[in-house]
Amino acid sequence: MSNQIEKIFIVWGGNHELALLVSGELKNHGFLGIVGGENPVVLNVNNTVFSQINQCTRAIVLIEKKYSDASNPFNNNLMFELGYLTAKREASKLHIFLIGVLAKDLPSDLLGTWVNEIGDTENKELAQIAKEIANIFCQKAFLPVNIDKLMIFGNWIDIKRNIYRHTSEPVYSEIELAHYLLHSMEACYYYEDQKNLLEMIRPIQPVSNELRYVLKLVASNARLFEESFMLMRPLPTETYHMLKDFFSNQTMEFQDKNLSLWITYFRYNRLGLTKLLALPNEDEFGFGLDYKRDSFSAFIEYNDYALNALDEICTLYDNEEPYTNLYKGYVFRDLYKAYTIMSEIESNQSNGEIAAAYREKAGSSILQCMAARRTFYSEYGYLYPNDNYLLGYFADEYYLSCIEGNKFIENQIDRRENELAVRSYYSKTEKSKGRLHAVKMQFKSAYEDAFSGEASPARQVTI
Numbered sequence: 200m201s202n203q204i205e206k207i208f209i210v211w212g213g214n215h216e217l218a219l220l221v222s223g224e225l226k227n228h229g230f231l232g233i234v235g236g237e238n239p240v241v242l243n244v245n246n247t248v249f250s251q252i253n254q255c256t257r258a259i260v261l262i263e264k265k266y267s268d269a270s271n272p273f274n275n276n277l278m279f280e281l282g283y284l285t286a287k288r289e290a291s292k293l294h295i296f297l298i299g300v301l302a303k304d305l306p307s308d309l310l311g312t313w314v315n316e317i318g319d320t321e322n323k324e325l326a327q328i329a330k331e332i333a334n335i336f337c338q339k340a341f342l343p344v345n346i347d348k349l350m351i352f353g354n355w356i357d358i359k360r361n362i363y364r365h366t367s368e369p370v371y372s373e374i375e376l377a378h379y380l381l382h383s384m385e386a387c388y389y390y391e392d393q394k395n396l397l398e399m400i401r402p403i404q405p406v407s408n409e410l411r412y413v414l415k416l417v418a419s420n421a422r423l424f425e426e427s428f429m430l431m432r433p434l435p436t437e438t439y440h441m442l443k444d445f446f447s448n449q450t451m452e453f454q455d456k457n458l459s460l461w462i463t464y465f466r467y468n469r470l471g472l473t474k475l476l477a478l479p480n481e482d483e484f485g486f487g488l489d490y491k492r493d494s495f496s497a498f499i500e501y502n503d504y505a506l507n508a509l510d511e512i513c514t515l516y517d518n519e520e521p522y523t524n525l526y527k528g529y530v531f532r533d534l535y536k537a538y539t540i541m542s543e544i545e546s547n548q549s550n551g552e553i554a555a556a557y558r559e560k561a562g563s564s565i566l567q568c569m570a571a572r573r574t575f576y577s578e579y580g581y582l583y584p585n586d587n588y589l590l591g592y593f594a595d596e597y598y599l600s601c602i603e604g605n606k607f608i609e610n611q612i613d614r615r616e617n618e619l620a621v622r623s624y625y626s627k628t629e630k631s632k633g634r635l636h637a638v639k640m641q642f643k644s645a646y647e648d649a650f651s652g653e654a655s656p657a658r659q660v661t662i
Contacts, residue, residue: 204406205340205372206231208255210284212277214263214298217325221259224333230340232259235280248280253368256292256375258284259336263298294339296332313339343455344375348382348522353583355386359399366402373406374455377413381461384420385525388429389592391636393421409453416465419445423469427476429637439477446470457516464508464526471501471533488544495541502530524575531568532600535561562607569604572597591628595642598624602645622650 207230211218215234222232233251252258260281262273273281284293294313299320315335317328351358358379361370371379380400387393397418405411419442424430426438434442446466453459475498478491509527513520538561546554576593583589601621608614625646628639635643 204229204231205257206233206255206369207336208252208258208284209234210258210260210277210280211235212261212263212274214261217263217298217329218261220326220329221261221332224329225336228333228337230337235276249283252280252284252287256288256369256372257340258288258293259332260284260293260295261298261332262295262300264300294336296335298328340372341454343457344378345457346375346378348378348519349579349582351379351382352386352389352579352589353586355383355390355392358383358386359392359395362396363399366404373410374458376403377407377409378455378458378461380410380413380417381458381465384417384465387421388424389589389636389638393424397421408451409455409458412449412451412453412462413458415445416462420465420469423473423476427472430472430476431637431640432476433479434473434476436477439473442473443470443477446473457512460508460512460515464505464512467501467504467508468526468530468533471498471505474498474501475533475537488548491544492541495537498537499534502534505530521575521578524571524578527571528568528575528596528600531564531571532603535565535568535603538564562604565600565604566607569597569600572600592636592638594624595628595638599638599642599645602642602649605649618650621646625650 207225209218209221209232211234218234222234225232233255235248235251260277262277281293291313295315297314297316300316302314302316315332317331320328323331362376362379362383364370365376369376380396383396384393387396400414400417403410403414405414422438423434423442427434446469449462449466453462474494478494506527509523509530513523538557542554542557542561544554545551545557572593576590576597579586579593580590598621601617605614605617605621608617629643
């Protein structure tokens with residue numbers, strides 16, 4: 200079992216002894232149960248409870264009609280703490296246990312929380328009830344994390360705030376934080392926020408293997424992008440070897456299948472990028488043609504593994520398929536560039552048949568990139584139509600792939616329509632001033648290389 204650790208606040212009414220036993224059982228499962236009001240550090244109990252709740256990401260609420268003549272099981276303290284928790288935490292983070300109480304007797308505003316009835320309490324020892332509660336809680340707590348990953352892009356300010364607060368008032372469990380951080384890497388690329396993210400995660404002291412590894416992955420990813428100037432310059436040789444060692448060595452198994460698959464994608468994709476970005480430096484040391492061929496073959500193999508991980512994610516989690524198109528767009532464009540260079544290498548060596556095969560693969564890759572980017576751009580625009588900032592970059596990436604894929608479109612009418620769309624989009628964006636993001640720099644450079652000095656097809660075609 201993973202050593203996933205969370206602090207769990209335990210709300211109790213008149214059943215203090217049961218709360219202590221539940222806390223002890225949670226410890227056996229890797230959780231730290233904090234019993235409300237225990238070990239106060241200030242004289243004001245309310246302030247102690249606030250402080251305890253703010254440390255915890257989930258809560259267990261023990262509702263028990265302690266005395267047979269009591270009119271209801273909701274005493275003032277319990278209701279006070281439950282009300283505060285309801286305001287501070289999502290309903291899915293509140294685990295309510297009814298001991299000798301029926302669910303139908305609950306207030307209606309508690310619907311949507313985890314509610315479990317503990318029956319036959321008259322014939323059970325208190326320790327047995329505590330064990331049953333802990334076991335049920337763990338089954339819920341260890342369910343796979345399901346987050347809307349597109350939401351990280353659309354609500355980046357809120358996500359940043361939650362990451363920043365993690366050490367003082369955590370909103371996410373460690374496994375949840377690992378998910379959010381992993382998918383924050385791409386958001387940081389577009390927002391140029393990687394240094395800020397590194398500052399936010401520096402105080403985090405992870406306990407779980409998942410979060411510990413993802414923190415290292417985020418830091419390594421930031422170094423990869425920073426030292427390659429957003430993937431636009433070769434990597435220093437020393438950096439290449441350090442990053443290669445990190446991305447190559449990951450043998451631990453994580454309990455969360457979705458997280459494991461995404462880590463597999465990022466590992467292999469980044470491993471391929473480090474290989475590709477190190478190649479120009481190797482010429483200084485007299486590496487020959489065979490080394491380049493082997494390097495590109497390794498790069499393609501790494502990205503095949505990355506694509507396999509994305510395909511498995513789509514199979515197991517079909518709701519994530521639209522999101523995976525962002526990453527498929529990256530991979531297919533990288534493969535297009537690699538196949539193009541390999542085609543040129545073989546062409547220069549008079550290996551025409553091999554060069555033609557690579558060129559065909561390059562065309563297939565960039566057309567798949569176009570399709571993936573078009574789908575992602577449309578999906579994000581549908582969900583976040585007012586996010587002009589990110590939509591601009593997603594559009595740049597889509598039309599960049601249209602420029603690169605234009606020569607591979609066989610149908611002449613489709614090719615002309617594609618070029619018209621690119622020119623129309625470029626005419627709206629060419630007046631951009633100031634420092635350009637790497638995405639926009641690539642788009643403008645590709646457009647100028649492909650179309651500068653040519654007559655506009657709009658003047659050649661009657662529509």
